[in-house]
Amino acid sequence: MENTKKLNVLVVGSGGREHAIVKAVKKSPLLGRLVCTPANGGIARDCETAAVSAEDIDGIVALAKNGGFDLVISGPEVPLSMGLADKLRAEGIAVYGPNKDGATLEASKAFSKNFLKKYSVPTAAGENFTDIAKAVEYIEKAPYDVVIKASGLAAGKGVVIPENKAEAIAAAREMLEGGAFGDSGREIVVEEKMDGEEASIMLMVCGDKYIMLPASQDHKRVGEGDTGLNTGGMGAYAPAAVATKEVLDDVRKNIIAPTLAGLKTEGIDYRGTLYVGIMITKTGAKVVEFNVRFGDPECQVLMPLIESDALELMNDIANGKLDESKVKISDGFAAIVVMCAAGYPNKYAKGAKISLPADSEIPDGAWIIHAGTKASGGDILTAGGRVLGLVGTGATLTHALDKAYDLCKKTSFDGAFYRRDIAHRELRRMGLLK
DSSP: OOOOOOEEEEEEEOSHHHHHHHHHHHTOTTEEEEEEEEOOTTGGGTSEEOOOOTTOHHHHHHHHHHTTOSEEEEOSHHHHHTTHHHHHHHTTOEEESOOHHHHHHHHOHHHHHHHHHHTTOOBOOEEEESOHHHHHHHHHHOSSOEEEEESSOOTTOOEEOOSSHHHHHHHHHHHHTTOTTGGGGSSEEEEEOOOSEEEEEEEEEETTEEEEOOOBEEOOEEETTTEEEEOSOSEEEESOTTSOHHHHHHHIIIIIHHHHHHHHHTTOOOEEEEEEEEEEETTEEEEEEEESSOOTTHHHHHGGGBOSOHHHHHHHHHTTOOOGGGOOBOSSEEEEEEEEOTTTTSSOOOOOBOBOOOGGGSOTTEEEEESSEEEETTEEEEOSSEEEEEEEEESSHHHHHHHHHHHHHTOBOTTOBOOSOTTHHHHHHTTSOO
16 A cells, blocks of 8 residues: 555444454554444443434444544445445545445345346346236246345345245235335345255445455254245355355356456445345356445354454445455465354344353454344443344365354354354265265
8 A cells, every 4th residue: 555644444334344444454554543333232332322323324424534434334135226435535534335326236126136137247137126016927927936026125034935936926015015114025036946045245346346355155044954934144154165266266157257247347436345135056156136335243253254454445445446466365274163042033122131252262363243232331242133243264164164163152132043053054065964
């Protein structure tokens, strides 16, 4: 970096993803002041915090201006979709995160579907609907099983995978007529249910340049063996070997290249994370969805694998000057196990006291990421459904998993539970699971 001036950094958000970003940024010699808003109980132990909501756009802009911040890193998608980056850039403040037009890739699944079709990016067959009669007609005639998606932001919960056409029609009706997801479900996407294995591809994008981080795999179902309700993510690991060199070459050529070219054609100067959820099918990789921020919990396993200065990288992207040759990615592994409150993803209690291991009990290459926590006096209490992320890194996947699960044994609160089979598909491929 040409300028050795220390950077004052504001991180927006309050979850595990933001805690992982804070920990990565803290390691940078370029860091001056670091503040996170609104943060959580664990983040408050790592940096200064503010009390401005992530969705109070004007409040964040005022905080950034008055606090003399050089860079704002937006963790969640909602402030980006509300135009946070546009307003900050209008004030001359650099932002890691796309403008509102770029954020539409996640904020509107209908826009995203049309974009994929327009630029011939491989994805599932499907159509957008606001009229229930037309949606029902499409579902009844579709020669394949379908998935129903609310077009707008639904905190990762706006997707229904029906067992049959009757369930699909009921889901479409519930969204379009019953207000199941409020305004987010006023338009829906009905698309082909793809067969294959999913992987998450995170790109750090600066216009037509990008860094592809190691492919990761999330575990959405609450129960072991991928059973039970969908959640925000029960764990993840990286790199995911299912994304072979051949798959990644396919993704670069047939997904990333036309997507970045399409953004340029649309006049979108994209600076930030582009999350490409892919399904690896028999006919190649296809896009499941776009997100405009790091996945959570995938971010927590990717930040430790960036060996170069994460703050420098994000600041360079925010300022439109990415040099891909400077970026070094570890060839090791990382895994996270998410510890949840009893009842999650349905109704769960809050306010349980968390027992955490002392720093001396946390081995090198492992750490605890706070998600749904709050500080109360000298205690840390549960304040969300996904409470903590126990992260391990190592030379092999099993080393990383062992560290993460060892931390799980040292951490507790009333009603805590977690999946004990993170990376089970990969372990089975390796012959370590039956």
